[in-house]
Amino acid sequence: MRLSIALWVAAALIPGVAAAESIGMTPKLDAVPPPAESTAFKPDPNLVALGKRVFFDPRLSEPQGTSCAACHDPGRAFAPTLKGEALRIGVPAGSRAGHMAARNAPSLLYLRYVPQRYFFQDDDASFPSPFGGFFADGRANSIAEQIRGPLFSPDEMGNRSPRTLQRKVAGTELGQALTQQFGADAVRDPERLVGALGKALEAYFQSDEMAPFTSRFDDFLRKRTPLSPAEMRGLALFRNPDKGNCASCHLMVESSSRPERSLFTDFGYDAIAVPRNPLLPANKDARHFDVGLCQTARALKWPEPDQWCGYFRTAGLRNVAVRQTFMHNGVFRTLRDAVAFYATRSTDPAQWYPGGKRFDDVPARYQGNVNVNAVPMNRRAGTTPALTEDEIDDIVAFLRTLTDARHVALMPDPAADKARSAHAPRASTKTAAIRPDQANTR
Ligand code: HEC
Ligand code: HEC
Secondary structure (H helix, E strand, C coil): CCCCCCCEECCCCECCECCCEEECCEEEECCCCCCCCHHHCCCCHHHHHHHHHHHHCHHHCCCCCCCHHHHCEHHHCCECCCCHHHHHHCCCECCCCCCECCCCCCCCCCHHHCCCCEEECCCCCCCCEEECCECCCCCECCHHHHCHHHHHCCCCCCCCCHHHHHHHHCCCHHHHHHHHHHCCHHHHCHHHHHHHHHHHHHHHHHCHHHCCCCEHHHHHHCCCCCCCHHHHHHHHHHHCCCCCCHHHCCCCCCCCCCHHHCCCCCCEEECCCCCCCCCCHHHHCCCCCCCEHHHHHHHCCCCCHHHHCCEEECCCCCCHHHCCCECCCCCECCHHHHHHHHHHCCCCHHHCCHHHCCCCCCCHHHHHHCCCCCCCCCCCCCCCCCCCHHHHHHHHHHHHHHCEHHHHHHCCCHHHHHHCCCCCCCCCHHHHCCCHHHHCCC
């Protein structure tokens, strides 16, 4: 890893935390911003209601029929419910026939805690690291900026431009509601319309409805319910720096009864080199790679941006047990595989990378960026993994406690999940496809 990072004095600020310097166009903070308290969010109820309407409106896509909720299903913790071809490939389908999203879609619950982008250098770190920003590569820094992604991507909602979107909204009752809230210009001027939609959606995402904290783990934190022995063992392994070491990236504070301290991500980035998903349309081209954060680094003029190729934002793990596919490229089909990957990526790479081609989704010239130092991914090939099979089961049992009450019934039976563990993904549709009888757990 190249460490030299130039610093410049800049004016960019994150509210409440002073930044004396910046790295490229991103502020460098002297302290990690404290996690926002749940009570800090007081969005205007009218805006929340309007944002909710926008979120579920299927007319906003081209062709019509694909709302935000089509890929962020409220019945699945606002992660996608995949069917048919989308389930086979592992990522959601867009509004246009045959178009698939380039990545897996995350849950949108707890989105209000995602901070704006910043750099921070820990005392024991030799260089500053980036945090925050929306998307797996942090390329958007606000909801207003973020929604341009889905609205104008040909692979998602397919609108050609703010102008065509504006023509669609003007004259509808949604247009009237937006006029009432933001004034007539917000519906007449295409750019303002995108801003208004962003403001409304942001308010919806800030509402308590989008941050329920109703999981068994939350009740455990509040000392209202115990966890089972297997779940407690899983929690201990998750935190133990010599075993799972998961909490070093998937941050949690067991001693705090405030659940917003335990979002199971520090919003940092890492290169853990998940296997390539050969079924993604773009991956038909062997030269195509999704390199993640370094594209953002280039756009924001961070020095030596290539050092961030292969980095993706650490996923929050709340409601992870109701996901159908895992990681930014949807390569894993069971939670157990996602956990087992960490245990044996380094000790038995052939189990995960077809033909033993280690780090097959990171271009050769960036493979030096891959994290080979963090437990449990730091062992030599052929040595004993840091986690036994039983310990992997315990961590899965613990992760299942992070499911909000409303979604508990969606969790697959752990034994069935284990039985269909696929390990190394295969390009052949016959082996990679999930059999229909296993496809849905509902
Ligand atoms: C066709 C499927 C699809 C539709 C429709 C869609 N999204 Fe997404 N969404 C995705 C995917 C895929 C990602 C991850 C993309 C990435 O990381 O680059 C994503 C990511 C996001 C994120 C970032 C979350 C985070 O933690 O950083 C937000 C916020 C979001 N979507 C909101 C919306 C909103 C609002 C709409 C409607 C205007 C919408 N999405 C419509 C597929 C979709
Ligand atoms: C060095 C940091 C780091 C450590 C340690 C780590 N993770 Fe992760 N985790 C990540 C990153 C980064 C991602 C996103 C990777 C991607 O999408 O390609 C991720 C993704 C995941 C996902 C997929 C979530 C989703 O929504 O698809 C699961 C599950 C997960 N981690 C569980 C664990 C467990 C269990 C452990 C401990 C055994 C662990 N992680 C240790 C950084 C880490």
